[in-house]
Amino acid sequence: MNSKVRVRFAPSPTGPLHIGGVRTALYNYLFAKKHGGEMLLRIEDTDSARFVPRAEEYIVESLNWLGIDIDEGVGAKTEGAHAPYRQSERKFIYRKYVDQLLEAGLAYIAFDTPAELEAKRTEIANFQYDAKTRGRMTNSLTLPVDEVKKRIESDQQYVVRIKIEPNLEIKVQDLIRGEVIVNSSVIDDKVLFKSSDNLPTYHLANVVDDYLMEISHVIRGEEWLPSAPLHVLLYQYLGWTDVMPQFAHLPLLLKPDGNGKLSKRDGDRLGFPVFPLNWKDPKTGETSSGYREAGYFPEAVVNFLALLGWNPGTDQEIFSMEDLIEQFSLERVSKSGAKFDYEKGKWFNHKYLQIKNNDEIAAIFQQNLKEKNIDVDVEKVKMVVSLVKERVNFVKEIWDQSAFFFESPTQYETKAVQKRWKPETPTQLKELIDVLHTIDDFTPENTEKKVLDWISINNYHIGNVMNAFRISIVGEAKGPHMFDIVALIGKDETISRLKKAIENIKPIEL
């Protein structure tokens, strides 16, 4: 057993990193940091046919954005003692272990072509390449030694298969699920190595690399649980049982509606991102939206994801990365899949928007304003942010709640006018203009006092006056406290908007 905790996140660079993969990376990271261990990133690109350019950079950038630091391997500051960390660059390493298994008689060479295997599968229901069938296939167990040699020398392609002893009980100790027992007869003689590209398959590469990289815990998705017994067997066959890592298989992230694993299509269909970052497919040119570009804070995404499948057993819901590291444990990871609840994701972002200080939010919002060619003082932006941020889930929504701070309304909401614009309103608002003219100290408190005094002295209907005032300034019956708004836009602008409204709004008969 390794005393030091070393975990790995080992994605395949076949496209953008799925949000479920992000959670796997997060749990690995939390577990490593909790135990003072190391987190490595290894790229599992043993399938030369499925390689997608830029996918690796995407993975690294995603983890960086989320604050999941890589200690070793691809994307780490210094790669580390076990380089290289891309399996395609490690191809020279695996052959040795393949030969070791071959020599020990624990694996064999098979020449069956994909077409032949396909034929077998259609011919025989539930066909499995195993102890029962391998004697009737084309392989080094059925062919004479010199025939095998001849075929290899004439460059005939082959694969190396593990030779699984039937009827053994294979026990997998899972940190989340307990003991899982599988009979070896149900596992087929999986391909470990293919001569076509001289690369091992996932199963072998993964076991060899975890061994060489001294991985102490393998934390991965539940989709790997069925092949875990095979991996245990490989550790045995290779003589590494005493240093075999501990396994933990995480529950899956499911579709919000219906059943099944969360997929890219669900995001398109239901209108939410399933990737951390935007991604443009290099082949199709198709783009998929990401959480970052959708306006999420990385802290919110981390918090949301952490709680999808894990909880501390308390009522705490808001966790910083430090909180998570301190409290995380595999024992408290749930066993069943979690449906992806996008509404709750939005709520987390809302929470973080309230927690964050206004300077940070104002900086982002000011960028949004610049894109609209609105250039205003950062102090004003901060004020606006503080007045409206509690109303929104995302920074980009602030504009919808605050446009009237920056531009005079061009139209007035019919329903509000209908309800609040009375025949006497224009006269009253003209009086209001006079009142405002007399105010020098245009602070919210002072203006409020003066205006409310005027309303009360004249015994006006406060609701009608104030709402007409609001319609004139905002254009609708919405927004923060009136006197905060006018203080911010200033006396001149306030009066000018009132004049404009008096000119343009006509009472609407019901």
Add this chain to the structure above:
RNA sequence: GGUCCAUUCGUCUAUCGGUUAGGACGCCAGGUUUUCAUCCUGGAAAGAGGAGUUCGAUUCUCCUAUGGACUACCA
């Protein structure tokens, strides 16, 4: 089809044999507010079904049902 895994409010979940089955999101209602929102208070809402074990099962065991994953010379 086979193997494995799972099953508490609509959703995420708490409960580690004895609880009025708790919290959160969402939803509904009321209150606060000059408006809208926020906020506050309240409400509706759950142990898949059946056998056991036990004085007592959501909790332990088994069966059934349902869902999921896997079943490639993918990872």
